[in-house]
Amino acid sequence: LVAAEYPLAAMGLVVAVPQGNPRGIRTWDDLLRPEVRLALGEPGATASGAVVKTSLLERGLWEPFAARVTVFKGTVNDVANDVVLGAVDAGVVYDVVLKNYPTLEGVTLPELAALESRVTLAVLTTSRDPARTRRFAEFVGDPARGLKRYQEFGFRVPTGAPSAP
Numbered sequence: 001l002v003a004a005e006y007p008l009a010a011m012g013l014v015v016a017v018p019q020g021n022p023r024g025i026r027t028w029d030d031l032l033r034p035e036v037r038l039a040l041g042e043p044g045a046t047a048s049g050a051v052v053k054t055s056l057l058e059r060g061l062w063e064p065f066a067a068r069v070t071v072f073k074g075t076v077n078d079v080a081n082d083v084v085l086g087a088v089d090a091g092v093v094y095d096v097v098l099k100n101y102p103t104l105e106g107v108t109l110p111e112l113a114a115l116e117s118r119v120t121l122a123v124l125t126t127s128r129d130p131a132r133t134r135r136f137a138e139f140v141g142d143p144a145r146g147l148k149r150y151q152e153f154g155f156r157v158p159t160g161a162p163s164a165p
Contacts, residue, residue, distance in 0.1 A: 001124055005123075011116060013067065013115045014112065015090050015109060016104045023035075023090065023152060039072075039087075041074075041079055045075075055112075071087070083104055
C-alpha cells in the first residue's frame, strides 16, 4: 500500500515534572517511590505508552513500573496536563510536548533515554493524484521547508536531502 516513505522527525521520551522538580525525581528508583503519583499514556491507545511498555517488558521492568502508575491517559497531552494540574507528580511524555508547557521540565532517565517514536509521511499506492501527493511529501520532507518547521518545534529531524524516491 505504501509507494514511498518520507522520514520527517523523531521524538524521545522524558519524565515531565513541575519546574524545579519538587519531588526530586532524578533516577528510576526516584520515579518508583510510593509517594510519587505517576501518569502514562495508555499502552493500547498511545504510541508513547506502547513504546514504554514494549521496552520495559523486554527488560523485566514493566510490572513494577505499571504497578506505580496512578493513571493511564488517552493522550500524551493528557499526561502533561495532569502534571500541570497537580493531579500527578510526574508523567512520561515526548520531549517535544514540553515546548507547549512552560511550567514543566523534563527529566531524562537512562531507562527511557533510548526510546523514541518516529514521524513518517507515506505516499499510498492508492493516491488519486500520485504526482501531487509526492510533491507535497517532498515539500514536507525538505530540510529548508517542512523539516525546518518540525525542528522549530523541538523535533529531531534527519540531516541532508530527503531520502525517499
